[in-house]
Amino acid sequence: MRSASKMKLKYLIPLIGFLAMAVLLGIGLTLDPKAVPSTMIGKTAPAFDLPLLDDRKQNFAPKDLTGKRWILNVWASWCVSCRYEHPILNELAASGAVPIVGLNYKDTDPEAIQWLAERGNPYVATPADNKGSAGIEWGVIAVPETFIIDETGTVIYKHSGPITRELVAKEMWPLITAPANPAIQSP
Amino acid sequence: MKSILLTCALALFALAYAPQSAAVIEAVEFENPKLEARYRSLIDDLRCLVCQNQNLAGSDAPLAKDLREITANMLKSGASDTEIKTFMRERYGDFVLYEPPFNAATAFLWLGPFALLLAVLVGLIINIRRRQNEELLKPTHAMNDGERVKVRNLLHNSPELDSGHQPGQNRQHIDN
Numbered sequence: 001m002r003s004a005s006k007m008k009l010k011y012l013i014p015l016i017g018f019l020a021m022a023v024l025l026g027i028g029l030t031l032d033p034k035a036v037p038s039t040m041i042g043k044t045a046p047a048f049d050l051p052l053l054d055d056r057k058q059n060f061a062p063k064d065l066t067g068k069r070w071i072l073n074v075w076a077s078w079c080v081s082c083r084y085e086h087p088i089l090n091e092l093a094a095s096g097a098v099p100i101v102g103l104n105y106k107d108t109d110p111e112a113i114q115w116l117a118e119r120g121n122p123y124v125a126t127p128a129d130n131k132g133s134a135g136i137e138w139g140v141i142a143v144p145e146t147f148i149i150d151e152t153g154t155v156i157y158k159h160s161g162p163i164t165r166e167l168v169a170k171e172m173w174p175l176i177t178a179p180a181n182p183a184i185q186s187p
Numbered sequence: 188m189k190s191i192l193l194t195c196a197l198a199l200f201a202l203a204y205a206p207q208s209a210a211v212i213e214a215v216e217f218e219n220p221k222l223e224a225r226y227r228s229l230i231d232d233l234r235c236l237v238c239q240n241q242n243l244a245g246s247d248a249p250l251a252k253d254l255r256e257i258t259a260n261m262l263k264s265g266a267s268d269t270e271i272k273t274f275m276r277e278r279y280g281d282f283v284l285y286e287p288p289f290n291a292a293t294a295f296l297w298l299g300p301f302a303l304l305l306a307v308l309v310g311l312i313i314n315i316r317r318r319q320n321e322e323l324l325k326p327t328h329a330m331n332d333g334e335r336v337k338v339r340n341l342l343h344n345s346p347e348l349d350s351g352h353q354p355g356q357n358r359q360h361i362d363n
Contacts, residue, residue, distance in 0.1 A: 036236065039280040106249065132253055139278035141236040141250065 038158040040139055045072075045149045048134035050127035053104050053112055060101065060127040062153065069176060071100045072147040073123070074135060076107045077115035079143040085162035086119050092168060093122035098176045101125050105143050106132040148175050212244060213252070215259045222262050229258050229268060233275055234283050242285060 040046075049061040062072075073089060075082045093100050102123035104112045109128060116126070129135055138147070141160065148157035157175050159167065212230075217223035227244070233254065235246035243251050243258070254275070261271050275283045287293045 034239065036282045037280055039277060132249070136253060136257070136278060139280075141279065 035160070036141065038139070038160075040147065040155045040158055043155055045147075045153050045155050046134075046137035048127070048129070048137060050103075050129055050134060053109060053116075053126040053128045056128075060125040062149065064125075065099065065101070065149070066153050067151050069098060069151055070149050071098055071172075071176075072103055072138070072149060073100055074103045074105050074138070074140050074143050074145040074147075076105045076143050077111040078107065079105075081162040082144045083119075085144055085146075085164075086122075088163055088165055088168060089122040090120045091165075097173075099124040101127065103134060103138075104128045104130075105135050105140060106130065146172075148172065212255070215255070217259075217263075225268060226259055226262055229262075229271060230255055232285050233258070233272075234285055236279055236283065 045062045047062060049059050052058045052060055071092075075086075089100060092098065100122050102125070104126055107128070107130065109130075112126070112128070116123075127134070132140075138145075144162055146157075146159045146163050147155050150156045157172065159171070163172070215223075215226065217226065230243040233243045235241045235243050235248055235251040235254075237248035237250050238246050241251075243255050257274070258271055261274065266274075272284065281288055281290075281293075287296065289297050
């Protein structure tokens, strides 16, 4: 009798294998294959020095905001999903909680200026990265992308794709409002 | 009908073997043919991050064009292949390389197939040994005299198998 139950167990092995495989592949289906793990988090914000969109005589560099927690939003007037997140950026700017810098990526000035005039300008500065060289330094793959940089100039958060109210509430707001890490701030 | 099918098949083969990169890539001038060869192999090995199943050589995405330009300029200014790959990895992660580097996250990917092969081989050997033992221990052959006589007659009549009377366990059983 023992060997008979053993035999039955043996026949179950392929079924168990199949189920394990199905679960594994099922989990795989729920993941986003386009999501590339960011290399920027924990690194010093890459430097750039670019003229502002609305005033070419002035420049913006990330080091200008050292000592502050700020958001870098990469956008372009030709970017469709930027339209979806723009009202949320406006809300975030209106809250006054955090300065938002808008890196205008591979865009032309007249279109970008018109875009901001139509939709509102949530940015404290809009450095114009016409050639996309700053974008490459920041590892930008597709606009929009949003980074949070802490007081020491370290990137602490990155989101690819349009931000949503839910994302701001769940992931970004805690980082925006968190007190500065004293261990890092006083070297 | 047959000739149409043949034409279709030939067309498919032609498509499959056409060099995909030739259509979109811009010409880059190199004075040194060695540099050009390194350029070609680098843009073959680096992934375009916008259209993720293409390499830099095969993609006409603007970002791929920029990265090809950076690759060419770095090569011309004397950067090594490793330096260029490090530049890309710092910005876009290991994902930018078509051949993933060996680390904790990719260990399963690299070693998995070999581990699976080893497990299958070990399982196979254990199974074969167990079956051999079972076969030796099986009492059924000793009990069935009629079959044993049949086997002996068959062996006896077959000139190739019946190579003399070598004393063996089975043979002794038969002779009883």
